Amino acid sequence: WASLFQKAGAKYVVLTSKHHDGYCLWPNEHSLGYNSFDGKANRDLLGELDDAVRKKGMRFGLYYSLYEWEHPDYPKNVLSYVNNYMMPQFKDVVQKYRPDIIFSDGEWDRNSSEWRSEDFLAWLYNDSNAPIDVVVNDRWGGETRFKHGGYFSTEYDPNSDLMNEEFLKRGWEECRGIGKSFGYNQNEAIEDYNTAKELIRLLVDIVSRGGNLLLNIGPKADGTIPEIMLDRLLEIGRWLDINGEAIYGTITNRVFQSDNIKYTLTKDRKTLFAFVEDFPEKNLLIRGVNAVGKKPIECFGSDKTLEWENKGSNLIIQVDNSFLKDLQPSPLYVLKVPVLPYLDKPKVQVVIKDKIAEVAVTSYRKENTYKYEIKNSMNGNVSLKYKEPFKVTKPGILHIQAMNENYLTSETTILPINILDKENGLIRKTYFGQLESCAQMVNQSYNEKNIVYNFNIDSNDKDNFGYVFSGYISIDNPGMYKFRTTSDDGSRLFIGSKLIVDNDGLHSKKSVTGSIQLKNKRHSLIVEYFERGGQETLDVSWKGPEFEWQAIPAFILFQKSD
Structure with a gap:
């Protein structure tokens, strides 16, 4: 398994330590023999995969379900279930295997206080054997998903309209199967499985918007991975061997895509990766992007480079016949484009006291110029130069940008200045x-x-x-x-x-x-x-x-x- 996952390009592996049925893949006294070690397998499957994955240089995580379908104390005696069973069992698996990632689940049935999630997380980060950089998801109570915890976790819903800026700040992960099921489902036909092309495009879409893809693999009862899943993983791995530079360690561009072209960006923001489905016969137009420098643009998987020119705010890439003739089929092609890095949106603090607002740029850097305007409408043209914190006596909308000749101008920070009267509310x-x-x-x-x-x-x-x-x-x-x-x-x-x-x-x-x-x-x-x-x-x-x-x-x- 570990060798296959490595070939697929995975950087971390998460195993279901215990699902809602209560069956555990590691030996522990709380399961009362309902585990893989005390059962017929007589193996610590969690520990074996943990060792194998780490030896291949990948991170290891575990999934754990807070609730169970058939435990005698649940839901009749939740307090006893949590204190005497769930909490000590959860701590046991963490202490034994020191996971890098914890994917909690089954949280929706109770709020976080009933699950004692704050107690567990305080113990995890202060007293447990877990690595100092252990990462947790957001499933810790019925009220916590997309609000609290660590990274946000979607499930068969990577384009959810629930996504907002907080997803980018925290990080997020889409969890789903290759087909329509978690685990192995013998009733799934070939048409129920995504093709490698669909999975690669899904991966790129998620990464371009700041997420990770946790792709579920369902082994059969004998531990073998179905051939169709194996083939999909290897095809993803072959694509990543060529194009992984545009996936691993990248960040989001401030514009995720234009037309059908999606983007990622190097951490220094000086290289833009453009994911292209197909090339036209003459010129490729990339809207809203300008390249810099004089070097031609690279296309991963091709030994030929492409000439280019900026036309207004767009990039025109010349596509000649020799390039198209040598191009090998691919779910997505990646262009490596040198670009001018952009500045971050200014961080602004507005403090209102006695109907007077003081406005300060908390991310101020002296090498940048900051221009702003305050209007009573939501529309504003940046025009005034910010030098130091200033006071405002009337309500309005603040628009402020950061500028520097060596960078692209930042996006505009827009904040209301809510100086209120007794009539408001x-x-x-x-x-x-x-x-x-x-x-x-x-x-x-x-x-x-x-x-x-x-x-x-x-x-x-x-x-x-x-x-x-x-x-x-x-x-x-x-x-x-x-x-x-x-x-x-x-x-x-x-x-x-x-x-x-x-x-x-x-x-x-x-x-x-x-x-x-x-x-x-x-x-x-x-x-x-x-x-x-x-x-x-x-x-x-x-x-x-x-x-x-x-x-x-x-x-x-x-x-x-x-």
Whole structure:
């Protein structure tokens, strides 16, 4: 197994130490003999693979399910299950095998406090035998996925609309099988399996957006890996042998793709890797990219180079017949493009006291120039030079960029300066109960009423509650606006009496968008939200005629109309 995974180009391997059925792949007293060592195999499979993987120079991790289907204490006596079984067993596997990665699962059934996840993680990082750089995922309680823990973990959902900037900050990983199942499924036909081409393109798509791919392999009962899985892994490995430089150790470009071309970037940001599906017969156009220097562009797997020229903001690569003639078939071709590195978006701190805001660039570097503008609308042209922290007495939207002649200008940091008056805010009504829809909730009496300035969920509210936010939104730039709610469970958004976003019902985290033409005035705004159980999420954002998706600033929200 370890040799195969190495040939496939894997850098780490994660084994299922115990799944929901409770069967363990290592000897431990808590399993009461229900493990691979005390059973017919009479082998410590976790330990053997651990040794083999590390000898091949790969990192080793383990998957562990917090809950079990058939344990006598679960769910009848959760406290006993966690304290006397799950917690000591989980610690045992960590102490024995010192994993580099821990993939926790089965968390959705309870919140993190019931699983004692904070206690376990405190022990892991302070007292355990695990490596100092041990990495954990985000599955530690019904409320934690995509919010807490280490890296975020998607599952058969690499293009989830739940993804946001936090995924890039933390890192994320898509976990899925080669087919439609985790583990070996004898009922899967060949058409149920992804081709090597599809898997390679999936890998590139995930890496281009800052993620890793954890590809599940399901051995048969005798321990052999099905031929179709073996073939897929070896084909991925052969592609990575040629193109791995564009995958391993790279970072995201600030633009993930243009047209069908996806990108990765070296850590010094001086080399862009462009993943191309096919070459045209004459010129290849790459939008939004300029190359630098005088050297021709390389294509991995070819001994021929390509001439190029910048045309405006685009790159034109000359594709001649001799290059096309010698080109070998590939799921994706990789071009190595020298580029000017870009500057990071400025980090800005806004502190408001006594209706005066102090604005400071916390990432300030003297070799860079910072230009900014503050406007009452979301649209701004960068024009003023930042020299030191400054004060602002009126609300508005800050736009600021970093510039340097040796770098590409940074993306714009956009922040609201929420200097508020007593007229600002929203009226929030809170409801309690086992709700199934917003429509049901608004037909019952509310329990609490207060003034708030955003659409946040109170930290004390976990399950069986709902909110209705009502007020007015002030528009000073007429045009078409889009509104979006991302929620778990349901939500709805109204402008006036018109339902703009219908994201209602019981569901996991989901985004729904709607649009409306708005005039220059205050418009009635209502946002409804409810949470039944599990994870709770509410995010309300908007997009205007001249600005991209962002949170609605508090200074344009009012309790009353004009």
